Amino acid sequence: MSDWSPTSWKGKPSAHPADYVEGPELDRAKDKLANLPPLVTSWEIEQLKQHFSEAQRGRRFVLQGGDCAETLADCREPIITNKLKILLQMSLVLVHATRRPVVRVGRFAGQYAKPRSSATETKDGVTLPSYFGDLYNRPEFTPDARKVDPELLVSAYEHAALTLNFIRALVDHGFGDLHHPEYWDMSFLERGGLPSDLRAQYGRASVELGEAIRFVEALGERTVEQFTRAEFYTSHEGLNLHYESSQTRKDAHTGAFYDFSTHMPWIGDRTRALDGAHVEFFRGIANPVGVKVGPSMNPADLKEIARALNPRDLPGKLVCITRLGADHVEELLPPFLEALRGVRILWVVDPMHSNTVKTQGGYKTRHVDQIFSEIERSFAVHKASGSWLGGIHFELTGDDVTECLGAGIAEEDLSRNNATACDPRLNYRQSLELAFRLGGHIRESFRS
């Protein structure tokens, strides 16, 4: 790849409207980032690629989830712990249903950059740049806050590092020890008005799983270490190429370039142009890379993008995350599967981003039933075309927010705790309910 470098994306067009004033401030921030240590390692990245290659072949299932926009202010113990807990509990439900290892990939430790549908926001006759996430600018509606600030590149890196440090410490010290899923903080289940039948289902699944793990371990087939760690990988939208490229280095062992800011970056639906800066940057790194596939994408373009990002058709490398909208899956998904037949892709469904509606009260929301409908229909279409759907991508939080509708939240509840910095997220109960519905739905296909 002689014509690629970590900065060869410069000068290529980007559909993202936020950018920096070139100059000493930006250079200083990038220089600092380039010298700070990696957040993840190449062996973890390779491990995730291996997991994805197995998920591609139906041997694992991928659960990706977290905030739409992570904020620096939310880099706090209870918020991070609650997010890990809900991902862990959902994964347990899915392990139980699919009888497959579940790969947990958080939208965290770097999900600070947001593409927006509009470059500016107008309030009471005043127009300012939009809020592009804490990696770029600040949410307050003042000219100063909305200025794109290079200092935030370093600040975001530091918060990603703090988040990841805490996650690693929890995982290393038995958080979610898989020997005892029945102890996975059952008190947590009391929260969020979880109905008793759901609680009972969860209790049964976790006890059965604990017994199964102890049984397999007693057979001596696997090492304790392989069973006890509940691994988490990180992911975020690789929107800010200054951030991503400053953390991109050549690995001494393999000679390959890795983006060390995260295990799995993805390219958003707005910035996936074949000749654009993002495809140029991401084609050169060895990380697994996701691409969001929205309704305006055409299958021939996706084929070209796949070729650009994974020219050697390596397993576990390319993740296509479809977000077509519940009511359009049957019409829009088959042509993609047809055009990419035979290409090594991990297909994941994001049932969130094309099911967003605005209520009369002005809230951006999503209904749990529509979300589930996109999942259900995506499984059916993949099955009918002989393809395999290997994962799900959610926007969720472990807290009791009121942002999505259904599973206990009605329209009049939306204002109660609408805390998102961007899109509406599933709350704790909604996430767990969806995991059970999903588990029930896919149980058969995974067992046959």
Ligand code: PEP
């Ligand atoms: C997102 O994942 O928050 C997002 C903006 O998605 P998309 O690029 O699919 O619109």
Ligand code: CO
């Ligand atoms: Co979002």
